[in-house]
Amino acid sequence: MAGIESAVHDSQSDEFNRKRRGFGANSVQFADPVVSNVFDASRESDRIRDESSGPSILGHSLTSPDLVICAASPDITSNSYVESPEFLENKIHQKVAMELSLENGINESDSGTDNIQKTPAVKFSNFCQTFKELSPETSFELPPPPIIQCEPSQVNSSGENELVGYIEVSQEDELEASNDAGDIGMEDEFLKLKREFDSQKKDLAETRRVLKELKKENQQKDRECQEACKSLKELQNELMRKSMHVGSLAFAVEGQVKEKSRWFSALKDLMNKMKIMKMEHIKLSEEAETYKKYLADMSEVERTIMSKINEQQESHEDLKSKYLEGAKQQKQLYNKVLELRGNIRVFCRCRPLNAKEITAGLTMAIGFESAKDGELTVMSNGAPRKTYKFDSVFGPQVDQADIFKEMVPCVTSVLDGFNVCIFAYGQTGTGKTFTMEGTKEAPGVNFRTLEKIFDLIKERQKIYHYDVSVSVLEVYNEQIRDLLVSGSQPGISTKRLEIRQAGEGINHVPGLVEAHVNNMTEVWDVLQTGSNARVVSSTTANEHSSRSHCIHCVMVKGENLLNGECTRSKLWLVDLAGSERVAKTEVLGERLKEAQNINRSLSALGDVVSALATKNQHIPFRNSKLTHLLQDSLGGDSKTLMFVQISPNENDLSETICSLNFASRVRGIELGPAKRQIDTTELLKYKLVAEKTKQEVKMKDLQIKKMEETIHGLDSKIKERDARTKVMQEKIKELESQLLIERKLAAASQNVDTEKAEKHQEEKKKTPLRPALANQPVGSKRSFNDYQENLTRPLTENSSLKPSLPFSTIENSAMNIDCYSEKENIPEVAEKSILPKRTGRVSICPMTPSNFSANTSRRNSLIPLPSAVHQLTLYRAHQKEVNSESENNCLPLQSQCESPKEIGGEGRKKGSKLRRSPLKKNQEKSQTQQNIKKVGVHVGMEKVRVSVGSRGKMGKGRSGTKERQQQKNSQKEKERRWNVGTLVKTVI
Numbered sequence: 007m008a009g010i011e012s013a014v015h016d017s018q019s020d021e022f023n024r025k026r027r028g029f030g031a032n033s034v035q036f037a038d039p040v041v042s043n044v045f046d047a048s049r050e051s052d053r054i055r056d057e058s059s060g061p062s063i064l065g066h067s068l069t070s071p072d073l074v075i076c077a078a079s080p081d082i083t084s085n086s087y088v089e090s091p092e093f094l095e096n097k098i099h100q101k102v103a104m105e106l107s108l109e110n111g112i113n114e115s116d117s118g119t120d121n122i123q124k125t126p127a128v129k130f131s132n133f134c135q136t137f138k139e140l141s142p143e144t145s146f147e148l149p150p151p152p153i154i155q156c157e158p159s160q161v162n163s164s165g166e167n168e169l170v171g172y173i174e175v176s177q178e179d180e181l182e183a184s185n186d187a188g189d190i191g192m193e194d195e196f197l198k199l200k201r202e203f204d205s206q207k208k209d210l211a212e213t214r215r216v217l218k219e220l221k222k223e224n225q226q227k228d229r230e231c232q233e234a235c236k237s238l239k240e241l242q243n244e245l246m247r248k249s250m251h252v253g254s255l256a257f258a259v260e261g262q263v264k265e266k267s268r269w270f271s272a273l274k275d276l277m278n279k280m281k282i283m284k285m286e287h288i289k290l291s292e293e294a295e296t297y298k299k300y301l302a303d304m305s306e307v308e309r310t311i312m313s314k315i316n317e318q319q320e321s322h323e324d325l326k327s328k329y330l331e332g333a334k335q336q337k338q339l340y341n342k343v344l345e346l347r348g349n350i351r352v353f354c355r356c357r358p359l360n361a362k363e364i365t366a367g368l369t370m371a372i373g374f375e376s377a378k379d380g381e382l383t384v385m386s387n388g389a390p391r392k393t394y395k396f397d398s399v400f401g402p403q404v405d406q407a408d409i410f411k412e413m414v415p416c417v418t419s420v421l422d423g424f425n426v427c428i429f430a431y432g433q434t435g436t437g438k439t440f441t442m443e444g445t446k447e448a449p450g451v452n453f454r455t456l457e458k459i460f461d462l463i464k465e466r467q468k469i470y471h472y473d474v475s476v477s478v479l480e481v482y483n484e485q486i487r488d489l490l491v492s493g494s495q496p497g498i499s500t501k502r503l504e505i506r507q508a509g510e511g512i513n514h515v516p517g518l519v520e521a522h523v524n525n526m527t528e529v530w531d532v533l534q535t536g537s538n539a540r541v542v543s544s545t546t547a548n549e550h551s552s553r554s555h556c557i558h559c560v561m562v563k564g565e566n567l568l569n570g571e572c573t574r575s576k577l578w579l580v581d582l583a584g585s586e587r588v589a590k591t592e593v594l595g596e597r598l599k600e601a602q603n604i605n606r607s608l609s610a611l612g613d614v615v616s617a618l619a620t621k622n623q624h625i626p627f628r629n630s631k632l633t634h635l636l637q638d639s640l641g642g643d644s645k646t647l648m649f650v651q652i653s654p655n656e657n658d659l660s661e662t663i664c665s666l667n668f669a670s671r672v673r674g675i676e677l678g679p680a681k682r683q684i685d686t687t688e689l690l691k692y693k694l695v696a697e698k699t700k701q702e703v704k705m706k707d708l709q710i711k712k713m714e715e716t717i718h719g720l721d722s723k724i725k726e727r728d729a730r731t732k733v734m735q736e737k738i739k740e741l742e743s744q745l746l747i748e749r750k751l752a753a754a755s756q757n758v759d760t761e762k763a764e765k766h767q768e769e770k771k772k773t774p775l776r777p778a779l780a781n782q783p784v785g786s787k788r789s790f791n792d793y794q795e796n797l798t799r800p801l802t803e804n805s806s807l808k809p810s811l812p813f814s815t816i817e818n819s820a821m822n823i824d825c826y827s828e829k830e831n832i833p834e835v836a837e838k839s840i841l842p843k844r845t846g847r848v849s850i851c852p853m854t855p856s857n858f859s860a861n862t863s864r865r866n867s868l869i870p871l872p873s874a875v876h877q878l879t880l881y882r883a884h885q886k887e888v889n890s891e892s893e894n895n896c897l898p899l900q901s902q903c904e905s906p907k908e909i910g911g912e913g914r915k916k917g918s919k920l921r922r923s924p925l926k927k928n929q930e931k932s933q934t935q936q937n938i939k940k941v942g943v944h945v946g947m948e949k950v951r952v953s954v955g956s957r958g959k960m961g962k963g964r965s966g967t968k969e970r971q972q973q974k975n976s977q978k979e980k981e982r983r984w985n986v987g988t989l990v991k992t993v994i
């Protein structure tokens with residue numbers, strides 16, 4: 007758009023107003039018709055352009071965003087220039103100044119109130135010029151009156167000649183008016199006016215020429231504006247490309263941050279796993295130590311126990327051998343004594359006279375004066391008739407206990423493993439049952455023997471283990487009856503029992519009840535049961551005469567706990583039925599039959615004794631049930647004791663003599679030495695037990711070996727875990743050193759940013775923000791050409807345009823980012839250049855260029871881009887060389903990884919913080935090293951933050967002491983020195 011300045015004198019303006027009224031209401035509104043036509047033409051052209059292409063200034067389409075902003079600037083409304091003619095019309099007598107600027111919008115100032123004598127002018131910012139100002143003395147020479155009156159509507163922008171014609175027509179009108187007046191004076195005035203008109207015409211021609219030049223300039227500027235818009239579009243495209251590139255970089259940064267977060271989470275997991283493994287390692291170590299201690303203690307205790315066991319075993323074996331030797335000698339001596347006494351011992355006992363005999367006045371027919379010597383004398387008619395010698399002779403006054411004392415050795419022999427047979431033989435009613443069974447007040451041999459047996463078992467219980475069982479049977483009428491069978495009634499055989507030969511010289515009765523007895527109460531019950539079941543009847547000789555042979559078989563199983571010797575022995579306690587003279591006892595019927603069977607069996611017993619006495623090869627044991635049962639007791643392998651019961655009644659003297667004779671024969675039998683009944687089955691069992699024990703010992707040895715192998719395996723596992731723990735610790739140290747290096751790199755990048763910012767500030771202070779384009783005069787070809795040259799040059803080289811563009815800072819930032827990308831591919835560039843800013847956080851905000859100020863604070867924990875990492879590594883190496891002496895205090899570089907909270911507050915104080923002393927920085931950074939590390943990324947207008955680590959977990963937290971921090975810092979510094987070469991490669 008071209009500016010027009012016009013000034014008209016008051017007199018001339020009156021004249022023009024007067025003439026202008028002649029044009030009608032549709033005429034040009036300007037006082038000066040030339041100006042009005044030009045202005046109207048320009049306004050019409052602008053209007054057409056506005057209608058066709060929106061806001062337009064000087065025929066240029068304002069499509070660039072910044073120009074749109076200029077058009078929409080509040081400094082000038084879109085219709086301000088439309089109203090300018092009216093404004094000029096209203097203020098025609100006032101001085102008006104108008105300034106237009108593409109950059110700052112169109113500024114319009116009204117100086118009418120101040121009456122500033124300034125010609126209205128149009129100014130352009132950097133590519134506009136100020137037109138030549140019209141002086142107040144400018145005069146217009148009116149042309150001759152127009153011949154053809156042109157309508158204002160016909161005036162257009164291209165009809166300059168028409169304007170001239172219009173002026174000439176006006177002058178002719180005025181001349182005709184003067185002629186009509188006929189005033190001669192008016193001719194002079196006319197001539198004067200004509201001269202003025204000629205002058206004005208010249209001026210008008212000059213003005214036309216100026217207008218043409220202006221038009222040309224206008225067209226030239228129009229092209230320049232189009233080129234500028236084109237350049238702006240290219241810049242916009244370039245900006246968009248840069249923005250896209252920045253966005254891609256931001257995404258890359260975001261991906262890197264995510265990768266870092268995953269990395270740190272993996273590191274955290276590894277830390278947790280390592281802690282767990284450490285705990286397990288500690289537990290296993292403790293268990294292993296405990297096991298080792300236990301093993302040591304166990305081995306020591308085992309050795310002690312084994313030594314003591316060996317000592318005890320030696321002493322035990324010694325004592326045992328001595329005891330066994332003594333016992334053996336004792337048995338041998340005892341057996342020798344018994345053998346000297348005879349294996350068949352005969353005791354003779356005589357009952358006292360009963361009340362009936364005493365009443366009858368009978369006297370004792372047996373003399374016991376030499377009873378102590380085992381001799382008795384049979385008296386006949388008061389004179390000694392015959393003397394018998396037995397092993398013991400008990401008179402009528404001898405009680406049960408005294409008799410049992412004599413037979414105790416036989417009972418002892420039973421527990422020693424010998425078979426013993428004690429039986430009572432004698433005439434009926436002589437006291438056999440009394441001697442064997444006795445009464446409750448005066449128990450007999452059976453009870454006392456069992457009682458003695460249990461007493462001996464109790465005495466020997468530490469050495470021997472015995473098992474005692476009792477069977478009670480009777481031989482009644484040559485039939486064997488089990489008296490312990492429940493429900494058995496006297497004389498009635500419920501079950502037929504037979505004698506079977508179990509071995510050589512060994513007989514047994516299959517199916518016989520064996521009652522296990524453990525104490526005398528049970529023995530008494532068994533004895534009472536058998537006694538009650540025995541067949542007893544009354545005879546003339548005995549009110550309770552036993553009509554059968556009652557036999558108690560006591561089976562004793564013994565085990566020597568010292569040598570494991572087992573014995574199985576039997577004790578026969580036999581109460582024989584009494585022999586009787588049938589004629590004398592006058593029994594009949596069943597009693598007679600019983601007497602005959604009794605006498606027959608006793609006769610068979612006599613035959614056996616006679617055969618044994620005469621050492622006959624054939625011993626008729628099987629002639630009767632009684633001898634058959636007692637075969638193993640009478641055969642020579644056992645010890646036999648016979649009680650021969652006699653009656654003191656002289657009327658029974660013949661039976662007494664018969665019994666004594668029989669007893670004498672029995673006593674005369676020479677039996678061989680008794681044989682111990684060794685239980686071989688127990689020996690076999692013992693051998694089996696010994697073999698089992700050996701196998702168990704072997705199994706225990708194997709278990710001990712397995713335990714030792716397990717312990718060795720645990721030791722090896724512990725060693726492996728130790729090795730794993732060491733590897734994990736090394737990995738953790740490596741990761742920590744990597745973290746440390748990253749922090750230091752971030753700190754270095756921040757330092758670089760700070761330096762760059764300071765440099766940028768200094769450069770900014772030196773160079774003005776915008777050139778004073780408004781100060782250039784309008785129409786200065788020199789400045790316009792310079793401007794044109796600037797436009798034709800590349801934008802990157804055109805430094806004169808940069809300050810005026812509102813996105814110059816964006817360009818700088820985009821160029822910096824491009825520079826980074828180029829540095830990644832060109833190491834030389836990376837080495838030479840210094841990072842202008844941190845790239846870990848990218849902000850793209852074209853409309854807020856002030857945010858890109860170098861003083862803008864950033865987070866110190868931002869992760870640099872890979873290009874920056876490499877560059878920073880080199881930079882840091884350089885710094886390290888330079889500051890080698892102060893390298894020990896390089897921890898301040900690490901401390902720039904600050905927590906977000908501190909960053910929020912520290913960002914505003916960054917300038918002051920950078921000027922702090924190294925000691926202060928070291929203190930602050932040593933604290934912040936333990937804090938949360940956060941990575942923030944700005945992508946566009948969004949911000950991404952990633953937290954790495956946790957407060958207090960990576961270190962001891964803020965609560966840690968200063969010494970601990972310093973120790974940790976020194977340790978990290980050592981690790982950092984160790985890993986600085988390699989880990990930088992890894993990070994890259």
Ligand SMILES: Nc1ncnc2c1ncn2[C@@H]1O[C@H](COP(=O)(O)OP(=O)(O)OP(=O)(O)O)[C@@H](O)[C@H]1O
Nearest residue numbers: 357358434435436437438439440548551552583584
């Ligand atoms: N030594 C003794 N002291 C006191 N009384 C006795 C003695 N010996 C036997 N008697 C009494 O003699 C009687 C007969 O005794 P016992 O029944 O024991 O004879 P027995 O030989 O068993 O007769 P049988 O052969 O007919 O059974 C019983 O009343 C018993 O009390």
